[in-house]
Amino acid sequence: MSIKILTDSASDLPLEFFHKQNVTCIPLRVHLNDKEYLDLETIQPKEVYEAIRNGAMPKTSQASPTALYEAFEEVAKSGDSCIYIAFSSELSGTYQTAMLMREDLLAEYPDFQFSIIDTKCASLGQGLVVHYATQLLNKSLSFEDTCQQIKKYASTMQHIFTVDDLDFLAQGGRVSKASAFVGGLLNIKPLLHVEDGKLIPIEKIRGRKKVLKRMLELMEERGSNFKDQTIAISHGDDEETALQLKDMIQEKFGCTSFIINQIGAAVGSHAGPGTIALFFLEDVIA
Template sequence: MSIKLLTDSASDLPLSFFQENNVGFLPLRVSLDNQEFLDLQTIEPASVYEAIRKGKMPKTSQAAPTTMYEVFEDIAKSGDSCVYLAFSSELSGTYQTAMMIREELLEKYPDFQLEIIDTKCASLGQGVVTYYAAQLLQQNLSLVEMTEKIKQYALHMEHIFTVDDLDFLAQGGRVSKASAFVGGLLNIKPLLHVEDGKLIPIEKIRGRKKVFKRMLDVMEERGKNLSSQTIGISHGDDLETALQLKEMIQERFGTKHFIINIIGAAIGSHSGPGTIAVFFLNETIE
């Protein structure tokens, strides 16, 4: 019996990661132009950003319960155990649905060992936790040991990000409409973080360059052993800026290992073009 690792597409990891590390994922759904697509499977993030720039507002929904049931049941039938790293319960109903399906499956497969973790993370914050979890698979840990260690990574994962327009997050209910008023005409940029799974604006800074400098200051204030971490950087169709931020982090902290990826169709439908986010640990996990 082996442990199967599973997450969802809100982790914003590239498809190649899942293929190379034998990690499964559940696709969130994106509705655009009266069609429903599967994040990371039947829609590219670039299509979402192009649509948003044209004034369209894609809608998103959690991973399909039927798909989730089928994926979990296949693992149950195989006799393997499973750890599922779910998108923050404060931002999606995917975790709650997974818990309900787990209860259903345990009636049918009482010996099925299925651990569902509410990561309280999003985008590459969730993705970097999944990256560390994939490394744990190589250590022959027990299901309990592995689950507890993943929970520690999730608990200590920092999300620091800026968006071009908070209205995207407000329209999707991810931040309050009051928080979304930041004075776009004055070139005031919001700096946000994730607190207990929720998106929280923490500062308003004039000028994009100053925002990035402040992001590094926050990293220095909160991070531990940044030089030896794997740091995530995700971007809303702005790879050039993501690479610039990588260089700034390398120069300041000496970090060597990064995961850089475009924000996927599901998350990007709410954060919009131009979003830049950095993810790192605020504690050393032994």
Template sequence: MSIHIVADSGCDLPYSFLQERHIYLLPLIVHLSGRDYEDAVTIDPKQVYEAMRNGEVAKTSQTSPQKIKEVFSELAKDGRPALYIAFSSELSGTYQTAMMMRKEVLEQYPDFQLTIIDSKCASLGLGLVVMKASELAQKGMPYEQLCETIAAYCSRMEHIFTVDNLEFLARGGRISKASAVVGGLLNIKPLLHVENGKLIPLEKIRGRKKVLKRMLELMEERGNDLQKQLIGISHGDDEETALELKRQIEAKFGCTRFYISQIGAAIGSHSGPGTLALFFLNEYIEA
């Protein structure tokens, strides 16, 4: 591959997949039980979910500047151009830090071609973009065209997700504890999406079945050429519900290409077990 692809662990792609595709990883940091872990590398998401179910609180931080500079310097020495597709700048400071480290590395290696895209995406929404970048780079797409195409993919990626238990959002300060208690009693499942890189609440729905039905309705309203697309589904240790959503999408839209993955330890630390997320393009791009 003549172009290096770089991603951070906010893409929620398995480490084995990234290694297989020769994608460079910048891991976010997960703080749990008094220890620091590298997301996707030294901690399994199930470990985080089990700890959260037992009342522990997991915290996260961005990739260290030193790690980012180390990876960029390694790529610069190799001499090939690189593209880093970053986790939304509205959800992490990694993009801003990467831009600073890029400036430092270019002072030492002024001929190094390094483009950094603020994806405004998260979880497997970002993961699908990273997968497409790797695919196009493998096919030999020219560097400038690759960067433009991937930026277009990012801008068209839809994120629709729900959390199973409002308590986890309350622990992280996303909602009040009172709202979590009332929501739990009423079996309320919030539906959210990503808009300009930010998490935005859409609706509050009672019951899991109604949530799945509404996710499909939003997919129909927002999607374009869904049968041609690779549909992403990620989950917080709830593969059964993810597969049920897949079956419903197959039946309703005739989609045949899916990528299903578990939400990683860093993002899962905030969303909690039972989270379910759906990703697709609102405008299909032939590339």
């Protein structure tokens, strides 16, 4: 019996990661122009960013109960154990729905070893937790110890990111409207982080170059041993800036392991084009 890792599309990992690591990705839903799509399956991030640039306001909804139940049941039938690494419960109802599906499933499969972990993370912060979880599977840990290690990764994951327009997050309820200050005309860029699973604005900085420099300063303040961990950068259709940030991190900290990917359709519907997000652990977990 082995452990099967599942997550959802809010993890923003590259599709090839899921195939290579045998991780099941359950799609969140995107609603655009009166149609419903499945993130990474029937709609791609670039379509969402182009729609936003053309004035559309996509909305999102949690993964469907049916999709969650079917994914969980497939593992139950296989005889394997299951760990579902979920999008922050403060940003989506997916975790709560998954817990309800787990209750239903255990009524039918009472011996099924199954844990759902609320990462309190988003985008590649969640994705990095999944990345480290797959590495744990090679260490012959018990199911309980594997779950505990994954929770440690989630609890020490740092998120530092900037968006071009906080109004996208405010309209989707991801930050309070009071926090959604407007700075576009003055080239003011907000810096945010994640605190207990919630998106919290922390600073306003004038100019993209200064924002990237400040992200590195915060990285140095909040983390350590960067050369011994994987650094993740996700972007809202702005690979050039993501690679620029990677080069700055490489030069300053000597990091060699990176995951860089475009923010998916679900998270991107709220973050908007131009978002740059940086993720790392506070320290390496042995």
